[in-house]
Amino acid sequence: MTTTEQMRHDLITTLEDRGFRLTKPRRDVATAIETQADAFTAEDLCESLPAVGRATVYRTIKLLVDTGALCKLAMPDGAPKYSLARVGHHHHTVCVRCGKVSDFRDTTVERMLRSLAKEIDGQIVGHRMEVYVDCSDCVP
Amino acid sequence: MTTTEQMRHDLITTLEDRGFRLTKPRRDVATAIETQADAFTAEDLCESLPAVGRATVYRTIKLLVDTGALCKLAMPDGAPKYSLARVGHHHHTVCVRCGKVSDFRDTTVERMLRSLAKEIDGQIVGHRMEVYVDCSDCVP
DNA sequence: CAGTATTATGATACGGATTATCAGTAACAA
DNA sequence: TTGTTACTGATAATCCGTATCATAATACTG
Ligand SMILES: [Zn+2]
Ligand SMILES: [Zn+2]
Ligand SMILES: [Zn+2]
Ligand SMILES: [Zn+2]
Numbered sequence: 077m078t079t080t081e082q083m084r085h086d087l088i089t090t091l092e093d094r095g096f097r098l099t100k101p102r103r104d105v106a107t108a109i110e111t112q113a114d115a116f117t118a119e120d121l122c123e124s125l126p127a128v129g130r131a132t133v134y135r136t137i138k139l140l141v142d143t144g145a146l147c148k149l150a151m152p153d154g155a156p157k158y159s160l161a162r163v164g165h166h167h168h169t170v171c172v173r174c175g176k177v178s179d180f181r182d183t184t185v186e187r188m189l190r191s192l193a194k195e196i197d198g199q200i201v202g203h204r205m206e207v208y209v210d211c212s213d214c215v216p
Numbered sequence: 217m218t219t220t221e222q223m224r225h226d227l228i229t230t231l232e233d234r235g236f237r238l239t240k241p242r243r244d245v246a247t248a249i250e251t252q253a254d255a256f257t258a259e260d261l262c263e264s265l266p267a268v269g270r271a272t273v274y275r276t277i278k279l280l281v282d283t284g285a286l287c288k289l290a291m292p293d294g295a296p297k298y299s300l301a302r303v304g305h306h307h308h309t310v311c312v313r314c315g316k317v318s319d320f321r322d323t324t325v326e327r328m329l330r331s332l333a334k335e336i337d338g339q340i341v342g343h344r345m346e347v348y349v350d351c352s353d354c355v356p
Numbered sequence: 357c358a359g360t361a362t363t364a365t366g367a368t369a370c371g372g373a374t375t376a377t378c379a380g381t382a383a384c385a386a
Numbered sequence: 387t388t389g390t391t392a393c394t395g396a397t398a399a400t401c402c403g404t405a406t407c408a409t410a411a412t413a414c415t416g
Contacts, residue, residue, distance in 0.1 A: 097412055099364060118403080129366035134403065150290045150344065155402060169336055180336065184328035189347065192322060196309055198351040204290070205345040207329065211338035237383050237392060258373080269395035274374065295373060 090145045101128045105136040115149060115157040115168075115177035149177060150206060171211035180207075230285045241268045245276040255289060255297040255308075255317035289317060290346060311351035320347075 087106040092098055108124050109116070121133050137158060140146040149157045149168050159168070159177055166181045185205060193200050227246040232238055248264050249256070261273050277298060280286040289297045289308050299308070299317060306319045325345060333340050 097363065099411070101365065119401095131367085131404075132365055135364085152342075169338070169340075171338065172341060178336065180332060182328050182332060184324060184331070188322055188324035188328070191324070192320065192347065196318065196320065196347075196349065198309070198311065198349040199355060200309075200347055200349050201312060202292075202348040203346065204348075206343065207332065207336075207340055208342040208344075209336065209338040209340050215339060239383070239393060241394065271375075271396085272394055275393090 087140060087145050090143045091139060094139075094143060096139065101132045102136050104128055105133060109140075109146070109158075109160065115159040115175075117155045117157055119155065150204060151175075152208060167205045167207065169207045169209045171214055172208045173210060173214035176211050176213070227280060227285050230283045231279060234279075234283060236279065241272045242276050244268055245273060249280075249286070249298075249300065255299040255315075257295045257297055259295065290344065291315070292348060307345045307347065309347045309349045311354055312348045313350060313354035316351050316353070 087109065088098060088103060091102060096102070104125055105121065105128060108121050111124075112120065118134055118137055121137070122128075122130050125133060137146065141148050141158070145161055146158045147161050147166075147168070149159065149170065151157060151170065152172060157170075157175075157177060159179070162179070165186075166179045167185065169178045169180060170176070185203075189200060189203060227249065228238060228243060231242060236242070244265055245261065245268060248261050251264075252260065258274055258277055261277070262268075262270050265273060277286065281288050281298070285301055286298045287301050287306075287308070289299065289310065291297060291310060292312060297310075297315075297317060299319070306321045307325065309318045309320060310316070325343075329340060329343060
């Protein structure tokens with residue numbers, strides 16, 4: 077089985093494991109996501125899936141984000157992008173010029189959060205971090 | 217001069233220093249921001265400034281964010297909030313239940329970014345980090 | 357297999373949030 | 387003061403996402 081097929085399999089089985097029905101539109105969305113070379117917007121998926129209703133695309137994305145199979149990235153402006161959560165928890169760099177997204181992992185962030193937990197009021201339930209860059213394609 | 221007057225002064229002079237005209241609507245927006253006890257949305261300002269056009273409120277907020285006088289915070293859902301950048305660079309905790317925003321500073325993040333700069337493709341031009349919490353009012 | 361209950365779909369309308377338009381107005385330099 | 391230019395604000399338009407709801411697909415039961 078190829079890596080790509082494995083990823084689709086993971087997306088589909090993630091939904092199946094949660095008790096959701098494996099419908100054709102959901103399979104189509106999973107396949108479309110696997111063929112995205114880079115991070116994508118909901119609208120990107122809608123365009124590549126004219127046969128699937130917009131509402132279903134948005135609903136399926138939300139399911140996959142909730143199950144952790146997709147990362148939702150806040151962009152400086154405009155619609156969020158999504159990327160496959162291939163390597164578990166990680167963060168992203170986003171080129172502010174061309175929009176290219178890359179992953180990175182850094183345990184320093186998580187260590188910082190653990191020390192922060194002792195200082196602040198309340199319980200940490202999540203975090204988000206994006207690093208904005210000029211990528212080497214855009215600013216050589 | 218009170219601290220509050222100083223903050224408004226800073227907002228206004230920030231715009232003046234950039235060569236923007238000091239108009240009454242802009243002064244009104246600056247004054248409204250200074251009277252916000254907590255982080256606020258663009259709509260909060262519009263409501264407290266019925267005499268100022270919506271577009272002008274949004275335009276002034278954008279100017280102040282661009283100059284660094286205001287922080288723009290991505291919320292898990294809904295419209296972004298803004299807060300005065302009183303203490304220089306900092307990050308935020310956001311209660312996912314009541315929306316209360318608090319500031320924190322942590323040099324660990326910045327240290328991580330410096331080491332990250334060596335690993336990644338391109339130049340870091342900015343970053344954003346929000347820590348989501350259940351605050352002690354909401355989950356005692 | 358039916359037959360039935362449940363869930364999912366998708367066309368469409370709707371909503372909130374932000375931006376574009378553009379004629380009129382106000383700031384400010386000369 | 388006067389002319390240039392930036393700014394304003396009513397409104398329309400846009401963008402992004404969600405609610406509705408009749409229809410269809412799926413799973414369950416006998
Ligand atoms: Zn780039
Ligand atoms: Zn993290
Ligand atoms: Zn709270
Ligand atoms: Zn920082």
